[in-house]
Amino acid sequence: MRRTSLWIGAILVGINVAVALLTLVWLPYDPTAMAGGRLQPPSWAHWAGTDRLGRDYFTQVMIGARIALTVGIGAAALGGLIGTTLGVLSAFAQRGIDDALAATLDILIAFPTLLLAMLVVAASDGASLGTAILAIGIAMSAILARLVRILTKRVLAQDYITAARCSGLGWGRIVLVHVLPNIAPTVLVAIALQFGLAVIAEASLSYLGLGAPPPNASWGQLLQSAQSTVYNAPIGVIAPGLALMALVLGINFLADGLRDLLDPERGAA
Amino acid sequence: MSLLQVENLRVHGPARELVHGISFSVESGERLGLVGESGSGKSLTAMSVVGLLANGLRAEGSVLLDGHQVIGQSDRALVPLRGSVAAVVFQDPRSALDPLMRLGEQLALPIRRRARREGRALDAATLRAEQLRWLDRVSIADPERILRSWPHEVSGGQRQRVAIAMALACGPRLLIADEPTTALDVTTQAEVLDLLDDLARDEGLALLFISHDLPVVARITDRVIVMQHGRAVEEGPVGQVFTRPQDEYTRGLVAAARQLETAVRGMR
Numbered sequence: 363m364r365r366t367s368l369w370i371g372a373i374l375v376g377i378n379v380a381v382a383l384l385t386l387v388w389l390p391y392d393p394t395a396m397a398g399g400r401l402q403p404p405s406w407a408h409w410a411g412t413d414r415l416g417r418d419y420f421t422q423v424m425i426g427a428r429i430a431l432t433v434g435i436g437a438a439a440l441g442g443l444i445g446t447t448l449g450v451l452s453a454f455a456q457r458g459i460d461d462a463l464a465a466t467l468d469i470l471i472a473f474p475t476l477l478l479a480m481l482v483v484a485a486s487d488g489a490s491l492g493t494a495i496l497a498i499g500i501a502m503s504a505i506l507a508r509l510v511r512i513l514t515k516r517v518l519a520q521d522y523i524t525a526a527r528c529s530g531l532g533w534g535r536i537v538l539v540h541v542l543p544n545i546a547p548t549v550l551v552a553i554a555l556q557f558g559l560a561v562i563a564e565a566s567l568s569y570l571g572l573g574a575p576p577p578n579a580s581w582g583q584l585l586q587s588a589q590s591t592v593y594n595a596p597i598g599v600i601a602p603g604l605a606l607m608a609l610v611l612g613i614n615f616l617a618d619g620l621r622d623l624l625d626p627e628r629g630a631a
Numbered sequence: 632m633s634l635l636q637v638e639n640l641r642v643h644g645p646a647r648e649l650v651h652g653i654s655f656s657v658e659s660g661e662r663l664g665l666v667g668e669s670g671s672g673k674s675l676t677a678m679s680v681v682g683l684l685a686n687g688l689r690a691e692g693s694v695l696l697d698g699h700q701v702i703g704q705s706d707r708a709l710v711p712l713r714g715s716v717a718a719v720v721f722q723d724p725r726s727a728l729d730p731l732m733r734l735g736e737q738l739a740l741p742i743r744r745r746a747r748r749e750g751r752a753l754d755a756a757t758l759r760a761e762q763l764r765w766l767d768r769v770s771i772a773d774p775e776r777i778l779r780s781w782p783h784e785v786s787g788g789q790r791q792r793v794a795i796a797m798a799l800a801c802g803p804r805l806l807i808a809d810e811p812t813t814a815l816d817v818t819t820q821a822e823v824l825d826l827l828d829d830l831a832r833d834e835g836l837a838l839l840f841i842s843h844d845l846p847v848v849a850r851i852t853d854r855v856i857v858m859q860h861g862r863a864v865e866e867g868p869v870g871q872v873f874t875r876p877q878d879e880y881t882r883g884l885v886a887a888a889r890q891l892e893t894a895v896r897g898m899r
Contacts, residue, residue, distance in 0.1 A: 457686065521721035522729050522737075525794065528681050529741050529801040530714030530748075533706070539740065543731050 368619025374612025378605075382428035391418035393425055393579065401595040410601040414591060419584075423601050426581040429491070429574055430609060433564040436495035438557045441502030446549065448503065449510025450537060453518060464511065470504035475563055479572050491574040494567050498560045509552055513545040547624035554617030558610040565606055581606045634659045634716075634805055634837050635680060636695040640702075642675045642861075643689045650675050650861040652692065659804065662831060662838040664852035664869070666845060666884070672861040673841045677807050680839070681717050682709045697804070714741065714801035715748060722810035724790035728782040734793050735778030738762050741800040765796040770826060788819035792826065799830065805837045806830075812847060824851055845888045849873055857881045 391397040396416040397408065404411045410419040452463040479497035483489045517523065517540065526536055565582030567573040573580050581602040588598025633656040642650035650672040657663050665673040679690040682701045694701040697716045701709065721727050729737055742761045746753040753761075766774035769792040782790055791811060798806060808827065812820040828851055831838050842848050848855055849869050857865040857878065865878040876882045 520729075521723055521726040522794075524678075524683055525719055525721060525727065525798065526740070528683060528713050528717065528719045528807075529798065529803075530710050530712075530744060531740070532710055540729050540732075544729065547731075 365619070367615045368623065371612045371615030371617070371619055374608050375616055378427050378431060378609045378612065381424050382431045385424050385428045389421050389424065391421045393417060393421045397421075401591060401598075403595070404597055411595060411597045413587070413595075413598060419598065419601060422579040422584055423581070423605050425579050426584060426602055426605060427609070429568075429578055429580040430561045430564060430606070432491060433494050433498065433573075433580075434557045434561045434613075436491075437498035437502055437560040437564075438553050440495060440499030441506055441556060441560075442549070442553045444499070444503035445506025446510050448507040450514050450541065452507065452511045453514035454533065460511075464508070467504045467508045467511075470501070471508065473501075475501040476566065476570070476572075479567050483572055489567075489572050489575060491578065494564050494573045497567070497572075498563045501563070502556045502560060505556065506549065506552060510545060510549060513548055514541055517541050517544045547621065550624065551617050551621040554613060554620060558613035558617070561606065561610055561613070632698055633657060633695070634661075634697060635839070636693075637676075637680065638693040638695075640676060640679055640690060640692040640694060642672065642679055642684065643691065645687050648861070649688070650679075653856075653858070653861075653863050655856055655863070655866070657805065657837050657839060660831075660835050660837055661854070662840060662852040664848035664855040665839065665841045665858060666843065666848050666855050667858035668843055670860075671858040673858050674809055675861075676858070677719075677809055677839060677841050680807065681713055681719065682706070683719075711748075714744065714803060716803060717805040717807060718798035718801045718803035719807040719809060720791070720795050720798050720811045722813050724787040724794065724814060727794040728790055730782050732782075733778070734780050734782065734785070735762060738765060738778070738793060738797055738800065741797050745800060745802050761800070765800050766793070768799065768830065769793070769796045770822075771796075786819075787815055788823065791815060791819075791823055795823075795826070795830070799834065799836075803836070805839060807839045807841070809841045810843070811840075813842070813844070820847070827851060845873065845884060846892075857884070 394417065397418040398412045398416055400412060400414055400416045402408055402412045408418050408420060410423055413419050413422070448463065452460050455463065475498065478501055479494065482493045482497040486493050523536060523540060526540065564573055564580060565585070568580035568582035569586045573582060576583065584602040585599060588595070592599050635657040637656065638654050639652045640650060640654070641648060641652050653676055655663065665676060667673045675684065675688065678684050680694055680696060680701065682704060684690055690702050692702060696712055699712055728734070739758055739762060742758060743753060762778055763774050766777060771777055771789060771792050777785060777789065777793070811827070812823050815823060824847060827838070830836065838852065840848060840852050852869055854867065855869055855872050856863050857872065857880065859880045865872055865876065865881045872881060873885055876885050
């Protein structure tokens with residue numbers, strides 16, 4: 363059962379990664395040029411029809427996969443790095459500093475990601491892929507930092523840590539040798555789940571025009587531009603919507619399967 | 632000079648004082664027992680000795696470990712003392728080992744550290760030989776398999792033996808054993824006690840043995856300190872304290888242990 367979810371997840375995410383990589387070297391049509399009539403229904407020539415300007419829609423959905431993965435990976439890397447560092451430091455910090463950090467994290471978590479994204483966009487030159495990654499990454503790092511802090515504290519309370527300290531192991535080595543490996547399974551699964559949420563968050567941001575600007579057609583932006591023609595050409599909403607769902611579902615399945623694989627007591631280790 | 636010299640040790644918690652001035656010393660090769668019910672401050676006393684009190688606790692007074700003052704020292708200053716002078720073994724064999732590291736790797740950590748401390752080069756073959764030698768020292772059967780095992784794959788008694796091997800591999804002269812047999816069943820408990828007894832004799836280790844269990848302490852130590860509410864209420868050679876207890880609290884403890892023994896005999 364667990365293995366099944368790992369496989370379904372791996373296949374769904376794998377297809378997305380393959381498509382994203384493919385868009386770097388080959389596209390069925392020029393995404394900015396007219397390829398046929400306006401708002402055509404799906405056909406063999408245009409698998410997802412065409413948009414209002416007659417551009418091939420499937421090509422745009424393919425590019426969207428690349429944008430979604432880029433933002434997801436970027437945000438997960440940024441959030442994972444900042445979150446883990448802050449969380450571990452906070453667990454080691456003196457009581458007052460730790461409390462202050464924990465309160466800051468709570469505020470950051472309560473802060474809407476959308477508002478954060480607007481602030482980041484306002485503070486930089488304008489909406490871009492980078493601002494989306496930065497905003498989602500910061501929001502993600504707060505959630506991860508809180509998790510890492512609790513997990514680290516739990517590990518530090520174990521007898522083997524005290525025994526290791528008593529046998530002369532320094533804090534730096536303890537973090538590397540004992541803390542990080544022990545929190546890794548849970549943190550990796552959390553990062554994977556956050557990855558899925560980051561993809562959705564990116565779609566929401568670009569739906570509102572706070573994501574990557576055209577012609578980097580993100581799924582959220584496709585949804586937004588197809589909104590006005592949803593009754594004439596429903597495929598414009600269905601195609602990016604399905605793609606988004608497939609990717610997020612795949613990531614969640616993958617995270618679930620990963621959790622069992624990484625646990626030596628439950629997995630096959 | 633004593634290996635461990637504790638003078639008027641006080642431990643302060645966030646709200647109140649938990650250990651109210653306790654003094655004792657442990658000579659090289661001597662075995663001292665700290666006895667008392669939970670909350671009597673015996674574990675706090677032991678942890679103060681190696682400067683490993685939990686956050687929010689503060690020790691005061693004087694603890695000379697091999698002539699070095701422990702109280703008020705920074706963690707960095709204590710690292711070289713730990714392991715080379717004192718090591719600990721804990722109560723719960725489930726949390727005594729890192730669950731995500733094979734036993735062989737865990738045992739390799741103190742061996743490597745000691746080799747680095749003593750400036751010895753350690754190649755793979757020597758490391759392996761040392762690992763096997765330590766597992767043999769703690770009487771583990773099938774050491775090759777144990778080295779490859781995860782902590783959850785071996786029994787509580789075996790885990791405790793590996794924890795003891797790890798503590799000893801640092802090369803300490805004082806072993807602090809904090810209720811090392813409490814979580815084990817009676818048979819395993821007896822085996823681990825015999826093992827500690829043998830090891831202490833063979834390696835010339837001093838032992839600071841902490842337990843609430845009088846018969847266990849009587850079996851392994853020479854001298855005991857009975858603690859109650861953060862104070863030492865009685866101190867002396869094991870035989871004397873247990874046969875002619877002076878303090879009322881000790882008398883109660885001894886009587887309770889006797890009663891239990893009689894009750895168990897009566898059931899047979």
